[in-house]
Amino acid sequence: MHYPDAVIAGILNRQGRTTAYGHRFDRNRVGNLRRHWKIPSFQEKPRADGDLLTIKQAANALGVAPSTIHRLLNDGIIAGEQLTPGAPWRIRLTDELKARFNSETSDDFLPMREAMRALGVSRQTVLQRVKRGELEAVHVVRGKQKGLRIKVLAPQSSLFDQTA
Numbered sequence: 001m002h003y004p005d006a007v008i009a010g011i012l013n014r015q016g017r018t019t020a021y022g023h024r025f026d027r028n029r030v031g032n033l034r035r036h037w038k039i040p041s042f043q044e045k046p047r048a049d050g051d052l053l054t055i056k057q058a059a060n061a062l063g064v065a066p067s068t069i070h071r072l073l074n075d076g077i078i079a080g081e082q083l084t085p086g087a088p089w090r091i092r093l094t095d096e097l098k099a100r101f102n103s104e105t106s107d108d109f110l111p112m113r114e115a116m117r118a119l120g121v122s123r124q125t126v127l128q129r130v131k132r133g134e135l136e137a138v139h140v141v142r143g144k145q146k147g148l149r150i151k152v153l154a155p156q157s158s159l160f161d162q163t164a
Helices: 005-014 027-036 055-062 066-075 095-099 112-119 123-132
Strands: 052-054 090-092 109-111 136-142 145-151
Touching: 005 027, 052 055, 055 066, 055 095, 066 123, 109 112, 109 136, 112 123, 112 145, 123 145
Parallel strands: none
Antiparallel strands: 052 090, 109 145, 136 145
């Protein structure tokens, strides 16, 4: 009841599953099985805060491209859910997540390159620290400029700093 029959057919096919007679699944076969086993069908509901959205719906709600949502999911910046391997990702749209996508930030949020320089670490290390919750990040869109801004609290010593 979480997905339309056509999406379920796609999930089953990506998982390499077939019918008892070896056929690929399609919308009609899934619908027939669902009706036979009296499984409720998918019903579109109005969205509320905290609802699970598809990648496309989340991208529209946050004002970014679906590829941005995919990238942030892969980097671990935002969390997503899959009911089963091969199922579409779903994003829980909360006020906290919405707050991480805005057009204005304070001066202590730096673009990725400047954050890397200030922290003296690689991009991957910055992303790992964001993923672990050690650094705060927001996705900013200003005209054609867009990207992550990282909150750097104080200059950190880097691996290559000279010691006295």
